[in-house]
Amino acid sequence: MKIEKISSNKIKITVTNEDMTMLGISFESFITDSPERSELFRSLIKRAESETGIVIDNSRVMIEASPHKYDGIVVFFTKLDSETESIPLPRRPKLRAKPKTELPKELVYAFESMEELLEFSERVKIGGDGDLYFFEDKYYLVLPANDETDINIFEYAVLDYDMTKAFLSEHGTLIIENNALKTIDKFFNFGG
Numbered sequence: 001m002k003i004e005k006i007s008s009n010k011i012k013i014t015v016t017n018e019d020m021t022m023l024g025i026s027f028e029s030f031i032t033d034s035p036e037r038s039e040l041f042r043s044l045i046k047r048a049e050s051e052t053g054i055v056i057d058n059s060r061v062m063i064e065a066s067p068h069k070y071d072g073i074v075v076f077f078t079k080l081d082s083e084t085e086s087i088p089l090p091r092r093p094k095l096r097a098k099p100k101t102e103l104p105k106e107l108v109y110a111f112e113s114m115e116e117l118l119e120f121s122e123r124v125k126i127g128g129d130g131d132l133y134f135f136e137d138k139y140y141l142v143l144p145a146n147d148e149t150d151i152n153i154f155e156y157a158v159l160d161y162d163m164t165k166a167f168l169s170e171h172g173t174l175i176i177e178n179n180a181l182k183t184i185d186k187f188f189n190f191g192g
Contacts, residue, residue: 001013016071
């Protein structure tokens with residue numbers, strides 16, 4: 001364990017994996033809110049006080065713990081007094097999601113069985129036809145997204161937002177390329 005005096009009110013303690021094993025603690029001990037963690041921090045503070053001369057006990061303390069890039073964990077103890085309490089802490093930048101202006105180029109529908117796919121093909125007539133894939137015991141129909149796509153198809157199929165044509169092309173089995181619905185209609189006489 002390495003204890004360093006960073007400033008008159010800040011101590012850095014590096015606890016190696018070997019130190020944690022000897023103390024019978026783990027990384028989780030530092031991040032889990034528990035009486036054991038409080039006791040761990042108290043014992044580290046007492047040891048640091050005796051080695052650095054900085055008295056932290058009975059003061060407000062800011063504790064920062066993070067994994068060390070090579071071994072163990074680094075803990076900073078900063079004693080807060082009237083001067084440091086007025087110093088504003090750095091703010092995290094606000095993350096803003098950019099509005100999605102572009103519609104998806106394709107819609108991927110998942111079917112648990114061939115029967116579901118055939119029922120979909122029989123009931124739904126949409127402009128634009130796509131490809132049919134098979135992956136992990138499911139059928140996936142990839143259709144181009146356009147203004148003609150009827151919203152009522154949601155009654156008959158589950159739109160899979162996590163699946164993409166690129167992924168299916170690489171990992172799935174292509175069953176029908178281009179005009180999948182028309183091909184199904186033709187072979188099962190749904191078109192009349």
